[in-house]
Amino acid sequence: xxxxxxxxxxxxxxxxxxxxxxxxxxxxxxxxxxxxxxxxxxxxxxxxxxxxxxxxxxxxxxxxxxxxxxxxxxxxxxxxxxxxxxxxxxxxxxxxxxxxxxxxxxxxxxxxxxxxxxxxxxxxxxxxxxxxxxxxxxxxxxxxxxxxxxxxxxxxxxxxxxxxxxxxxxxxxxxxxxxxxxxxxxxxxxxxxxxxxxxxxxxxxxxxxxxxxxxxxxxxxxxxxxxxxxxxxxxxxxxxxxxxxxxxxxxxxxxxxxxxxxxxxxxxxxxxxxxxxxxxxxxxxxxxxxxxxxxxxxxxxxxxxxxxxxxxxxxxxxxxxxxxxxxxxxxxxxxxxxxxxxxxxxxxxxxxxxxxxxxxxxxxxxxxxxxxxxxxxxxxxxxxxxxxxxxxxxxxxxxxxxxxxxxxxxxxxxxxxxxxxxxxxxxxxxxxxxxxxxxxxxxxxxxxxxxxxxxxxxxxxxxxxxxxxxxxxxxxxxxxxxxxxxxxxxxxxxxxxxxxxxxxxxxxxxxxxxxxxxxxxxxxxxxxxxxxxxxxxxxxxxxxxxxxxxxxxxxxxxxxxxxxxxxxxxxxxxxxxxxxxxxxxxxxxxxxxxxxxxxxxxxxxxxxxxxxxxxxxxxxxxxxxxxxxxxxxxxxxxxxxxxxxxxxxxxxxxxxxxxxxxxxxxxxxxxxxxxxxxxxxxxxxxxxxxxxxxxxxxxxxxxxxxxxxxxxxxx
Numbered sequence: 033x034x035x036x037x038x039x040x041x042x043x044x045x046x047x048x049x050x051x052x053x054x055x056x057x058x059x060x061x062x063x064x065x066x067x068x069x070x071x072x073x074x075x076x077x078x079x080x081x082x083x084x085x086x087x088x089x090x091x092x093x094x095x096x097x098x099x100x101x102x103x104x105x106x107x108x109x110x111x112x113x114x115x116x117x118x119x120x121x122x123x124x125x126x127x128x129x130x131x132x133x134x135x136x137x138x139x140x141x142x143x144x145x146x147x148x149x150x151x152x153x154x155x156x157x158x159x160x161x162x163x164x165x166x167x168x169x170x171x172x173x174x175x176x177x178x179x180x181x182x183x184x185x186x187x188x189x190x191x192x193x194x195x196x197x198x199x200x201x202x203x204x205x206x207x208x209x210x211x212x213x214x215x216x217x218x219x220x221x222x223x224x225x226x227x228x229x230x231x232x233x234x235x236x237x238x239x240x241x242x243x244x245x246x247x248x249x250x251x252x253x254x255x256x257x258x259x260x261x262x263x264x265x266x267x268x269x270x271x272x273x274x275x276x277x278x279x280x281x282x283x284x285x286x287x288x289x290x291x292x293x294x295x296x297x298x299x300x301x302x303x304x305x306x307x308x309x310x311x312x313x314x315x316x317x318x319x320x321x322x323x324x325x326x327x328x329x330x331x332x333x334x335x336x337x338x339x340x341x342x343x344x345x346x347x348x349x350x351x352x353x354x355x356x357x358x359x360x361x362x363x364x365x366x367x368x369x370x371x372x373x374x375x376x377x378x379x380x381x382x383x384x385x386x387x388x389x390x391x392x393x394x395x396x397x398x399x400x401x402x403x404x405x406x407x408x409x410x411x412x413x414x415x416x417x418x419x420x421x422x423x424x425x426x427x428x429x430x431x432x433x434x435x436x437x438x439x440x441x442x443x444x445x446x447x448x449x450x451x452x453x454x455x456x457x458x459x460x461x462x463x464x465x466x467x468x469x470x471x472x473x474x475x476x477x478x479x480x481x482x483x484x485x486x487x488x489x490x491x492x493x494x495x496x497x498x499x500x501x502x503x504x505x506x507x508x509x510x511x512x513x514x515x516x517x518x519x520x521x522x523x524x525x526x527x528x529x530x531x532x533x534x535x536x537x538x539x540x541x542x543x544x545x546x547x548x549x550x551x552x553x554x555x556x557x558x559x560x561x562x563x564x565x566x567x568x569x570x571x572x573x574x575x576x577x578x579x580x581x582x583x584x585x586x587x588x589x590x591x592x593x594x595x596x597x598x599x600x601x602x603x604x605x606x607x608x609x610x611x612x613x614x615x616x617x618x619x620x621x622x623x624x625x626x627x628x629x630x631x632x633x634x635x636x637x638x639x640x641x642x643x644x645x646x647x648x649x650x651x652x653x654x655x656x657x658x659x660x661x662x663x664x665x666x667x668x669x670x671x672x673x674x675x676x677x678x679x680x681x682x683x684x685x686x687x688x689x690x691x692x693x694x695x696x697x698x699x700x701x702x703x704x705x706x707x708x709x710x711x712x713x714x715x716x717x718x719x720x721x722x723x724x725x726x727x728x729x730x731x732x733x734x735x736x737x738x739x740x741x742x743x744x745x746x747x
Contacts, residue, residue: 068242071249076217079301085330085730085738087305087323089298111179118174122166130162219249222256227270234277246299247289248278250363255281283362283547285385290359292380295352296323299363303327304356306349307743310725314712315741324728324743326353328366328587330641331616332733334607337726338621338652339645344724345620346377348745349643350591353618357589358383361547367586369541369574371567372593374553384551386539390521390566391555399536401521402552402566405442405452406540406573409580414452415442417576420602421569422509434502437462440492441503444485448475454525455514462507464496512562541573544588545581556594564597571598575606578615588615595619596626599635607638611733624652640731644712646721653714660711660729660740671701711740 081088137158142151171177218224219239220232238244252273259265272280282288296305303325311320326335331353339345350372358379360366372378374391381387387399408414415438423434441461445453453461460468473489476482495501513522520536539550552570554563571592578588588610592598599619610616619639624632636642636659644656712727721727724746730738 069245070242071219071239071244071246072216074246075219075249075300079298081301083318084732084736085324085326085741086319087296087298087303087325088301089296089303090323111175111182115174115176115179118170118176122170126162126166130159133158133162219244222253223270223273226256226260226266227273231270231274233274235273238277244278245289246297247359247362250299250365251281251283252278254364281364283364285362285549287362287382289362290355290379291382293355293359295355297356297359298325299359301327302356302360302365304352306352307726307745308747310742310744312742316739319739319741324741326356326730328360328589328614328616329732329734330730330738331589331618332587332614333611333640333731334617334619334638335641335643335730336619336621336635336639337643337645338624338648338656339643339726340622340647343645343647343726344745345645346372346593348724349726350376350593350618350620351378353589354378354591355383357587357591358549360587361549364547365586366589367544367546367548367550368589368591369544369548369550369552369570370591370593371552371570371598372554372591373556373563375557376593378551378591378593381551384549386548386550387553388521388539388551388570389553390518390562391553391558400539401536402570403538403540404455404523404569406538406542406577408573408576409542411443411446411452412439413576415439417572418442418569419506420600421565421572422506424509424564430502430505433500434506437492437495437502437506440488444476444481444489445472447481447485448472448479449526452523454523455510457525459507459510459514462503462510464493464503469493509565512559512565515559515562517559518562541570541577542580544574544577545583545586547586567592567594568598568600571595571603572606575603575610575617579606579609579613581613584614586614588613590615590617592617592619594622596621599627599631601631601634604631604634604638607635611640623649624655625649641729643726643728644717644721645726646723648717650714650718653712653717656717656727657710657712657714662708662710664706665709667705667707669703669705671703673701 077089078091079088080086080091134155137154138151141154167176220235223232223235235244255269256266259269269281279288297303304327305323305325307324309315309319309322309324337345337349350370354368354370357366357368361368370378370384374389388402389399390401404418405411405414408417416435419434419438420431423431441458442453445457445461457468461472473482476485476489492503495503523538552566554567556563571590574588574590578590581588607617617639621627627635632655636655642656642659644653648656717727721742725742725744727740728738728743729740732738
């Protein structure tokens with residue numbers, strides 16, 4: 033029920049009709065589940081989806097309590113010694129005082145309860161009351177609850193996990209610790225209301241054998257949602273399910289899962305877990321100790337991540353997000369474009385349907401090239417996008433003249449030849465070479481279109497050879513792509529297309545109407561300027577194509593590993609349009625200094641998610657701190673002084689308490705005032721963040737905010 037990727041090389045106009053269904057491939061076994069996938073257990077597992085950003089798969093986590101008794105600075109030996117000393121004293125008091133109280137109880141209550149069992153039961157009740165009172169008194173002085181939370185509870189959890197691991201010998205759900213509910217869900221309940229029992233026989237058999245995974249379940253149910261009200265297509269879907277089981281309505285690539293799948297996903301909620309929020313005072317209590325996840329609702333406002341190289345931006349953010357969007361594409365709910373260096377760890381090529389690799393090490397007999405005009409629906413829009421991609425940031429002031437120069441060439445060429453110009457043809461026309469210019473006029477004359485385009489041709493001809501001619505600048509920039517190493521990677525001219533019998537198909541970005549997985553590899557090491565142009569072109573085409581889609585049922589996701597070369601005014605405006613187009617972007621930056629200063633604040637305003645990694649510069653942290661704002665907190669000023677009041681007995685009791693508690697009795701004077709403090713200061717972000725962590729804030733598409741959270745991205 034899904035469409036194949038568009039492979040046409042046309043620069044504008046409606047996408048080409050998708051080819052027929054791909055040949056059936058053997059189903060891929062979900063990684064790490066050699067014994068099979070427990071679909072019923074995964075589907076029936078408890079989920080909590082009330083709070084944005086919290087990983088929903090699993091029981092709801094109990095929020096941490098704010099407690100002033102945690103005493104993080106108390107050394108372990110002092111804490112344990114105090115607890116042991118109070119335990120010894122409590123036992124001695126119970127031993128001697130209990131004997132005295134027991135004797136008195138026997139004398140007073142024997143006439144009422146008699147001897148034997150009644151008296152023994154009474155003694156037990158008295159002992160329990162004594163133990164409870166002593167535990168409350170000496171437990172408070174010895175801080176027994178803190179000892180249990182710090183040492184006892186983690187030990188109990190480790191023992192419980194080991195015991196559970198030793199006793200489990202059945203097929204496991206791909207999420208630890210969920211177990212099977214009392215009433216398991218039927219994975220195919222939606223189909224049973226519309227299909228006969230024999231139509232689902234093969235599907236039920238594969239489910240029982242563990243040969244149906246979460247991607248298959250989501251893909252088939254999405255296909256059913258598409259055709260539920262269309263009787264003809266519904267009949268075809270049920271026939272496909274009867275004949276092919278879980279392999280029905282497969283993705284055009286034939287893949288049913290991703291090799292090397294590593295992150296924790298929940299395709300039912302379309303979430304991917306990226307880390308665990310820490311139990312620290314800066315995190316709100318409702319989020320402490322929970323798993324943090326991203327989904328299209330949060331990615332729909334786009335996410336900007338800033339951090340130096342080596343802090344885990346690619347491995348711990350870009351790769352999991354790319355993996356999640358690729359899985360959703362296989363399930364028929366998303367399309368994804370991943371842009372990064374050819375050596376970036378963004379998943380193997382087997383994850384993607386289209387791999388655009390124009391670098392020198394690429395195999396030009398396979399893969400795809402990139403259509404320079406593939407994100408636009410008209411010649412003028414295509415020329416404007418190409419001009420924006422070709423111009424460097426330092427020449428942005430000449431953008432309007434450059435767009436006009438390209439439009440004066442691309443439009444007439446398209447009208448004369450019914451195709452977009454190739455790279456070399458465009459270079460020759462922009463430079464004003466006589467042979468190319470005469471050929472264009474002759475082609476227009478033969479089509480009877482010379483008069484229609486005479487004015488814009490005359491404008492372009494007048495600027496040839498002038499000092500401020502933008503055409504010469506565009507031709508020099510475009511010549512970086514007209515290299516033998518990039519042969520076949522971009523739009524060919526008529527002569528080069530005739531010489532190359534095995535030209536690679538060109539990927540056109542307007543194919544985002546289909547559940548595609550696209551990887552654009554940039555030759556940053558060998559050709560950095562060409563890589564910069566390709567990145568700007570791919571991102572610009574995506575922003576335009578995602579916002580111009582007619583069918584927005586698929587979430588369109590963009591992941592850019594190093595976005596320092598692609599962010600300009602056009603990019604910022606494009607990011608603002610994605611929010612209402614069911615699309616979003618994840619942009620990674622090493623530092624904000626790579627961007628012009630006038631762009632930094634608008635970029636922060638255009639995205640709803642912001643993420644700071646350890647080691648960012650203080651001037652980068654300043655913008656994060658200003659964006660996250662301040663919060664009102666209660667600040668307490670405590671003045672303590674030794675307590676010397678009272679007589680001999682009171683001072684003696686205070687001395688005994690000081691011996692048991694390890695602290696002298698003091699009087700306290702507490703002053704509380706409400707003050708405004710930064711959520712995260714620039715110095716905290718630059719100096720305090722530990723390795724493997726990040727501070728992340730998010731915003732849902734409906735405007736629901738997730739406050740800045742300290743997240744552990746490891747594991």
